[in-house]
Amino acid sequence: MEINTKKKKELFLLILAVCGVFVTLFCVVLFNNYLLMTLPLPLRAVLMVATQWLLFLVPGFLMLARKERMQDFGFTKNALGKQIMIGLSIAFVMSVFLTVIPILLGFQQMVGSTNYTRAWQFAYEFLYKICGVALVEELIFRGYIFNKLMIIKNNKCLAIIVSSILFGLFHVFNGNLMQILITALIGVIYCLCREKIKNCTILSLIVAHGIYGALIILCVGLL
Numbered sequence: 001m002e003i004n005t006k007k008k009k010e011l012f013l014l015i016l017a018v019c020g021v022f023v024t025l026f027c028v029v030l031f032n033n034y035l036l037m038t039l040p041l042p043l044r045a046v047l048m049v050a051t052q053w054l055l056f057l058v059p060g061f062l063m064l065a066r067k068e069r070m071q072d073f074g075f076t077k078n079a080l081g082k083q084i085m086i087g088l089s090i091a092f093v094m095s096v097f098l099t100v101i102p103i104l105l106g107f108q109q110m111v112g113s114t115n116y117t118r119a120w121q122f123a124y125e126f127l128y129k130i131c132g133v134a135l136v137e138e139l140i141f142r143g144y145i146f147n148k149l150m151i152i153k154n155n156k157c158l159a160i161i162v163s164s165i166l167f168g169l170f171h172v173f174n175g176n177l178m179q180i181l182i183t184a185l186i187g188v189i190y191c192l193c194r195e196k197i198k199n200c201t202i203l204s205l206i207v208a209h210g211i212y213g214a215l216i217i218l219c220v221g222l223l
Helices: 002-034 041-054 057-065 080-104 119-152 156-169 177-196 202-222
Strands: none
Touching (some): 002 041, 002 057, 002 119, 119 156, 119 177
């Protein structure tokens, strides 16, 4: 009975966290669409990263309230160099198969688009993707949500599927159904990398996710 009560509590907290993430996402999208572009460029650059961090507000608050540690969600100090190199390797492999080859085959419009023309814009894209997008999304989906799903029901396959579906739906404001499905599939890839590759951690996935995302813009701009 005590075990069932604990799992119900964890399920409630998970639902609360997911709802909080999506409500915050809606607010961030409104801010970006209607206010962000009216601000000076330096302030806009800072706020683009800062508003991404807001997405972790509810899960982060729940973590602090329950005195949970980052180690509980996949972080470790061991073999940091290997963790980073694994992340870089995953990013470059994904870029070759999911970005470079499709562009060379004539599917550039499906890969992405950019109006960047200056070196500093591409450099900022790497900062934004790694320190903003990837950091927060990996903490939420392959960190907090995946961990809670494993506590509720110790089934890695279920945790991978559910967290990846939520990851796809998280991008509902940025694309069509096909892009949501592709994003969910990428979520599965990230989960499998962490489960199957030795020393692949949340840090590895943050590096992989951020570099891969930034390389999309770079490749589209150069190829």
